[in-house]
Amino acid sequence: xxxxxxxxxxxxxxxxxxxxxxxxxxxxxxxxxxxTDTSGALRVVLTQPFGRVLLIVLAVGxxxxxxxxxxxxxxxxxxxxxxxxxxxxxxxxxxRGCIYGALGVEAxxxxxxxxxxxxxxTESWTARIxxxxxxxxxxxVVGMVIVVFxxxxxxxxxxxxxxxxxxxxxxxxxxxxxxRRLSRFGVGARGALIATLGVFLVRAAxxxxxxxxxxxRESMVELAGMAEGRWLLxxxxxxxxxxxxxxxxxxxxxxxxxxx
Numbered sequence: 015x016x017x018x019x020x021x022x023x024x025x026x027x028x029x030x031x032x033x034x035x036x037x038x039x040x041x042x043x044x045x046x047x048x049x050t051d052t053s054g055a056l057r058v059v060l061t062q063p064f065g066r067v068l069l070i071v072l073a074v075g076x077x078x079x080x081x082x083x084x085x086x087x088x089x090x091x092x093x094x095x096x097x098x099x100x101x102x103x104x105x106x107x108x109x110r111g112c113i114y115g116a117l118g119v120e121a122x123x124x125x126x127x128x129x130x131x132x133x134x135x136t137e138s139w140t141a142r143i144x145x146x147x148x149x150x151x152x153x154x155v156v157g158m159v160i161v162v163f164x165x166x167x168x169x170x171x172x173x174x175x176x177x178x179x180x181x182x183x184x185x186x187x188x189x190x191x192x193x194r195r196l197s198r199f200g201v202g203a204r205g206a207l208i209a210t211l212g213v214f215l216v217r218a219a220x221x222x223x224x225x226x227x228x229x230x231r232e233s234m235v236e237l238a239g240m241a242e243g244r245w246l247l248x249x250x251x252x253x254x255x256x257x258x259x260x261x262x263x264x265x266x267x268x269x270x271x272x273x274x
Contacts, residue, residue: 016082017270023079023114024265026072028258030055030117035254042248049247056121069125076118082273083111091271092179106163140215141224150219157215164209171202181267197260203253 033055040047050058059065059072086092087107094100143153176182176198182190218226 016078016085016273019075019078020082020270021265021268022071022075023082024261024268026075026079027114028261028265029059029072030258031254031261032258033058035251035256035258038251038254039248042244042251052117053120056117056124060124066125069121073118073121073125076114076121078118080111080115080118082270083107083114085273087111089273091273136211136215136227137224140218140227144218144222144224150222154216154219157212157217157219160212160215161209162212164205164207164212167205168202168209171198171205174198177201177264177268179269180263181269184267185263193259193263196256197263200253200255200257200260203250204257206253207250 030052034050034052037047037055037058038049041049048054056069056072059069062068084107087104090100090104094103140153143149143156146152176194180197182194185193214227218224
């Protein structure tokens with residue numbers, strides 16, 4: 015049951031990132047579309063034929079993925095261990111579980127006709143953290159961790175690192191090498207976007223100003239406004255489409271050990 019939910023979760027992520035990437039490419043090439051985030055992708059789904067049916071499937075998949083990630087962190091079926099690197103990986107699973115669990119709950123709310131969050135909530139969460147004692151330091155540390163994670167993903171892409179948990183040899187028809195390259199490109203592009211988010215959080219911490227933070231949508235909008243920004247936006251959008259393919263590969267070929 016958990017394996018089925020995990021694979022449905024990967025497939026749900028693939029669809030969501032495909033929507034975000036496609037809309038961004040259309041925006042970058044002046045063919046309509048818009049820059050949006052994962053929450054915006056759910057609203058796009060809702061407006062399509064049979065959108066409510068698909069939305070409930072996505073909600074189940076995302077919440078199932080979140081549950082699997084949390085169990086993965088606690089039970090450690092992939093044997094990451096309790097050394098520093100393993101604990102960081104398991105903590106990352108907790109963060110992913112919380113992020114996609116919240117997205118799954120939002121999908122359920124939209125299915126029920128309730129108003130979900132509008133736009134990216136990064137600024138509001140940043141303001142809450144800044145209100146804490148030593149909030150600037152906490153936010154700066156979080157931002158730096160996000161930057162390091164994003165850069166590490168990008169470096170792994172440039173070094174040709176593949177996910178060892180994917181059964182690449184099981185991919186039929188000689189598609190394995192091409193899908194490996196697409197997956198690396200997708201993970202690298204997403205890593206660059208994640209690192210950008212972290213930089214904005216550090217900037218907000220230094221200036222003690224939550225408006226300096228930016229979520230994924232705002233980050234892509236800012237990139238599009240830079241010199242040659244539309245080309246950069248198109249590259250990131252293509253990367254998000256490649257990441258959607260990577261998640262589809264994970265849905266089918268990732269090795270998912272039983273959680274005991």
